[in-house]
Amino acid sequence: MKQVLLQGGNAVIAEVPAPQCVAGAVLARVQHSCISAGTEVAGLQATAAPLWKRAWQQPERIRQTLELTRTQGVEATRRLVQRKVTQRLQTGYSAAGQIIAVGDGIEDLSVGQCVACAGNQHALHAEIICVPRNLCVRVPDGVDTAAASTVTLGAIALQGVRRMNPTLGETIVVVGLGILGQLTVQILRANGCKVIGIDLDPARVDLALALGMDGAAAPDIAAMESVQRLIGCYGADGVIITAATPSNDVLSQAFQMCRRKGRVVLVGDVGLHMKREDI
Numbered sequence: 001m002k003q004v005l006l007q008g009g010n011a012v013i014a015e016v017p018a019p020q021c022v023a024g025a026v027l028a029r030v031q032h033s034c035i036s037a038g039t040e041v042a043g044l045q046a047t048a049a050p051l052w053k054r055a056w057q058q059p060e061r062i063r064q065t066l067e068l069t070r071t072q073g074v075e076a077t078r079r080l081v082q083r084k085v086t087q088r089l090q091t092g093y094s095a096a097g098q099i100i101a102v103g104d105g106i107e108d109l110s111v112g113q114c115v116a117c118a119g120n121q122h123a124l125h126a127e128i129i130c131v132p133r134n135l136c137v138r139v140p141d142g143v144d145t146a147a148a149s150t151v152t153l154g155a156i157a158l159q160g161v162r163r164m165n166p167t168l169g170e171t172i173v174v175v176g177l178g179i180l181g182q183l184t185v186q187i188l189r190a191n192g193c194k195v196i197g198i199d200l201d202p203a204r205v206d207l208a209l210a211l212g213m214d215g216a217a218a219p220d221i222a223a224m225e226s227v228q229r230l231i232g233c234y235g236a237d238g239v240i241i242t243a244a245t246p247s248n249d250v251l252s253q254a255f256q257m258c259r260r261k262g263r264v265v266l267v268g269d270v271g272l273h274m275k276r277e278d279i
Contacts, residue, residue, distance in 0.1 A: 176198070197216050235259035241265070
């Protein structure tokens with residue numbers, strides 16, 4: 001079968017053996033898979049990075065390599081590192097397709113049904129995928145597989161809201177209004193919350209406002225003042241971060257926006273250097 005793999009900064013289509021159906025899983029023929037512009041592009045860029053840059057970003061790997069050199073020798077370590085650098089990586093974590101085989105122990109799904117699938121080791125960009133039962137769900141009638149293939153994005157947004165554990169009438173700030181942020185805003189609104197959004201892209205802010213978001217705050221150092229003007233001096237009940245940036249300022253501002261005993265939930269990928277005074 002054909003599968004998309006990442007190697008040396010490129011996405012390549014390779015012929016690989018088809019997976020076998022195992023107990024507790026289903027085998028599905030993919031009709032649509034969803035490309036994550038954030039996660040997967042970052043993975044693609046990572047495979048193109050030179051070895052020294054990867055080592056700089058992951059200092060623990062340097063220690064592991066030195067220990068391996070001490071125990072296995074220089075040549076064995078060199079071969080292992082070379083294999084790691086040149087290996088092709090699987091990609092994809094959200095897909096939908098038709099079941100072609102059902103593993104032992106599964107009684108509520110059958111061959112021919114359409115399922116939406118999740119998991120970065122399972123819902124791959126491939127012709128056929130093997131997915132555990134807890135990571136697939138029947139596609140409702142009237143929903144096509146193109147829409148169903150985005151199932152993981154909805155699950156990620158929903159998990160962020162669950163971790164926030166919002167209650168009726170609370171005010172929650174969503175930082176980052178990409179697809180995950182937009183979904184988060186809608187789930188919070190359905191949960192009876194007042195939602196304030198922040199994003200560098202005015203078009204994303206306008207979209208969220210058009211879909212019912214209650215207000216927007218400034219996406220810079222004035223964010224705290226904007227939030228206070230919108231909801232009062234006490235601060236937000238919580239902040240959900242769905243942005244992607246290496247900056248530590250996002251996390252710092254999130255804490256500053258919250259009232260005392262407020263909550264911050266990190267869904268996106270941002271700098272994690274925290275200041276004690278912010279917390």
